[in-house]
Amino acid sequence: MTTKQLALVIDLNVCVGCHACVTSCKSWNNAGAAGPLTDQNPYGADPSGTFFNRVQTFEAGEFPATETVHFPKSCLHCEDPPCVPVCPTGASYKRAEDGIVLVDYDKCIGCKYCAWACPYGAREIDEQQQVMKKCTLCVDRIYDEKLPAADRKPACVLACPTSARIFGDVHDPESEASRAIRERGGYALMPEWETRPANHYLPRRK
Amino acid sequence: MRPAWSVLLFTTLAGAGQGLFLALFAAQPQGRLMQAGLATSLALLAAGLIASFFHLGHPERAWRAAAMWRTSWLSREVIVLPAFMALVAAYGWTQSALLGALAVAACLALFACTGMIYACLPFLQEWRSPLTLVNFTLLGCASGLTLAAALAAALEPALARGYVLAALAVGAAAYLGRLASLFRNARLRPKSTLASATGIPQRPIVQMSQGAMGGSFNTREFFHGRPRAVVRAARWTLLALVFPVPAALLLAGQAAPAFLLQFAGLLAERWYFFAEAKHPQNLYYQAIA
Numbered sequence: 001m002t003t004k005q006l007a008l009v010i011d012l013n014v015c016v017g018c019h020a021c022v023t024s025c026k027s028w029n030n031a032g033a034a035g036p037l038t039d040q041n042p043y044g045a046d047p048s049g050t051f052f053n054r055v056q057t058f059e060a061g062e063f064p065a066t067e068t069v070h071f072p073k074s075c076l077h078c079e080d081p082p083c084v085p086v087c088p089t090g091a092s093y094k095r096a097e098d099g100i101v102l103v104d105y106d107k108c109i110g111c112k113y114c115a116w117a118c119p120y121g122a123r124e125i126d127e128q129q130q131v132m133k134k135c136t137l138c139v140d141r142i143y144d145e146k147l148p149a150a151d152r153k154p155a156c157v158l159a160c161p162t163s164a165r166i167f168g169d170v171h172d173p174e175s176e177a178s179r180a181i182r183e184r185g186g187y188a189l190m191p192e193w194e195t196r197p198a199n200h201y202l203p204r205r206k
Numbered sequence: 207m208r209p210a211w212s213v214l215l216f217t218t219l220a221g222a223g224q225g226l227f228l229a230l231f232a233a234q235p236q237g238r239l240m241q242a243g244l245a246t247s248l249a250l251l252a253a254g255l256i257a258s259f260f261h262l263g264h265p266e267r268a269w270r271a272a273a274m275w276r277t278s279w280l281s282r283e284v285i286v287l288p289a290f291m292a293l294v295a296a297y298g299w300t301q302s303a304l305l306g307a308l309a310v311a312a313c314l315a316l317f318a319c320t321g322m323i324y325a326c327l328p329f330l331q332e333w334r335s336p337l338t339l340v341n342f343t344l345l346g347c348a349s350g351l352t353l354a355a356a357l358a359a360a361l362e363p364a365l366a367r368g369y370v371l372a373a374l375a376v377g378a379a380a381y382l383g384r385l386a387s388l389f390r391n392a393r394l395r396p397k398s399t400l401a402s403a404t405g406i407p408q409r410p411i412v413q414m415s416q417g418a419m420g421g422s423f424n425t426r427e428f429f430h431g432r433p434r435a436v437v438r439a440a441r442w443t444l445l446a447l448v449f450p451v452p453a454a455l456l457l458a459g460q461a462a463p464a465f466l467l468q469f470a471g472l473l474a475e476r477w478y479f480f481a482e483a484k485h486p487q488n489l490y491y492q493a494i495a
Contacts, residue, residue, distance in 0.1 A: 012406075019417075022417065041420075046421070047420040048418075048421050048422060049418075051417075051418070051422070054418060055417050056413065056415055056416050057414040057415040058400070058404060058406060058411050058412065058413050058414060059411070059412045059413075060406045060407075060410070060412075061408035061409070061410075062409075065408075066408075069406055071404055071406075073490060082327075082328070085274075085277035085278060086277070086279070086280065086326070086327075088271035088273065088274050088278045088280040088284060089267070089270040089281075090274050091270075107267070107270055108263075108267075109262050109264045109265070109267045109268055109270060109271055110262050110264050111261060111263070111271070112263075113278075113323070115423070116207070116327060116330070116485070119329040119398065119485075119486045120486075120487060120490070121428065121485075121488075121491065124422065124423040124424065127423070129263075130263025131264065189402070189403060190329075190402050190403055190486065191402065192397050192398060193328060193329050193397075193398075193486075201405055203405065203406075204406075
């Protein structure tokens with residue numbers, strides 16, 4: 001627990017479902033160092049595309065006490081990522097220095113086994129490049145010293161108009177992310193599979 | 207899960223090739239049957255290997271898949287399959303008992319690797335069972351023995367009766383194993399629910415939107431997308447063609463049609479194996495809007 005584990009903490013209490021995190025993610029990662037994040041038939045009748053991040057919407061509770069919950073979903077950068085050991089080439093890996101789970105697009109053979117091994121469906125194959133893609137926590141941006149310090153955050157975090165996305169080191173108990181998890185009931189998704197997701201979610205509050 | 211034809215063909219063809227090799231090594235026929243049988247086994251394995259390449263987005267990088275054998279069953283399979291093929295070829299060439307024994311070991315290791323690729327994924331509950339390994343192994347052996355009976359009928363009739371009896375015995379065991387797995391999987395309760403997938407405390411939870419208007423990799427790769435009637439038809443096909451129909455044909459002395467129908471049954475069996483596996487990610491992809 002001493003090394004760094006970067007992660008996102010997503011506050012479902014304030015997410016308004018505007019999809020700004022989705023579009024900013026797509027924009028940054030489509031134009032970034034890792035190359036395009038391709039779409040197929042984007043303006044046609046049956047559009048499809050590769051995304052690192054999607055905002056889903058759920059309705060919870062019995063009428064009239066129903067609530068609409070917007071639910072951003074991306075790679076959770078698990079501390080025990082099931083997608084990494086199954087990769088036959090070593091293209092999928094978890095960085096020792098900051099815990100980010102990445103794919104080396106030059107080594108990936110596009111066998112899709114890692115996607116089968118992820119219970120969250122966080123990995124999507126790029127149909128044009130035929131390699132597996134997933135959230136990088138904007139690894140090409142968060143360490144870029146040419147950017148002002150305040151901008152060295154994932155694109156989705158900077159774009160969120162309600163500050164529903166907190167970026168930080170969840171192994172540092174004093175980080176904003178750790179404090180939010182501790183003080184606002186942060187939880188992990190599908191704890192039953194013991195993947196220990198680094199990303200956490202903050203529940204709705206009244 | 208969406209059944210991928212490349213994987214269905216790979217696992218069924220390689221399984222028959224492995225079973226045929228074991229059948230030949232066990233009975234040690236002399237002359238033409240041994241040579242023709244080993245050549246057929248190698249041809250099936252090669253055809254399976256070629257089929258498996260169609261599963262890859264970058265087949266030209268397939269050699270990289272041998273790298274992570276310490277952690278990945280897929281990587282282990284990628285190493286063991288060509289090693290087994292080389293041993294079968296070397297055994298056919300030299301008839302050395304040592305090479306034959308090594309090939310048997312590689313053959314069993316290959317069954318284990320193929321089965322573990324599926325059985326090692328904890329949240330694919332339909333696959334997470336020793337029955338997955340048992341079924342891949344026994345179904346491969348059964349189809350290999352049926353093929354051996356067909357080849358013996360043509361090349362060495364004296365051995366045909368023995369192979370027919372072995373094919374019936376192993377086929378019955380494989381059928382029982384597959385029935386056990388169908389029975390087990392019909393009673394599974396999914397560990398993950400929309401509640402654990404989202405952590406939303408209220409009940410019920412209904413998905414309104416999955417964040418995309420069109421489909422995505424997630425909607426294509428993890429759903430078989432076929433009507434329930436097709437799934438039922440696949441189950442009936444596997445129930446009829448994996449053992450009962452080939453067994454009747456074997457008893458009637460029709461080993462070659464028995465093998466072809468059993469192989470078709472195994473394709474249905476493998477299709478159903480994928481189609482019945484429910485991936486927990488599907489919880490997040492229940493409503494398009």
